[in-house]
Amino acid sequence: MSDNSLIDALLSPQDPTARQSCKFIIVRGRLSDEAQHALDKAVDGIRQDAGIGKAKRFSATWLAKVLRSFGHDVSVSTIQRHVNKECSCDQPEE
Numbered sequence: 247m248s249d250n251s252l253i254d255a256l257l258s259p260q261d262p263t264a265r266q267s268c269k270f271i272i273v274r275g276r277l278s279d280e281a282q283h284a285l286d287k288a289v290d291g292i293r294q295d296a297g298i299g300k301a302k303r304f305s306a307t308w309l310a311k312v313l314r315s316f317g318h319d320v321s322v323s324t325i326q327r328h329v330n331k332e333c334s335c336d337q338p339e340e
């Protein structure tokens with residue numbers, strides 16, 4: 247992370263009323279139905295692999311690499327947030 251984005255982050259305290267849109271889901275929206283399905287399976291795979299430790303087959307790092315190699319600009323932390331359900335996707339609708 248560059249200093250600039252750190253400074254931006256430090257100057258932007260969380261606003262509980264504003265939902266951060268999930269970049270992962272934006273990338274997902276650009277894919278075909280079939281690719282979206284495969285992507286969902288990959289996310290499930292990461293969730294299920296979490297905690298196993300060794301012999302990890304799925305990881306956020308792996309998924310970011312795959313997506314980037316196909317031209318989708320998505321960061322490991324974006325994927326990690328989505329996998330951990332810390333993004334806007336899993337917030338209950340109000």
Ligand SMILES: [Zn+2]
Pocket residue numbers: 268269270271327328333334335336
């Ligand atoms: Zn998300």
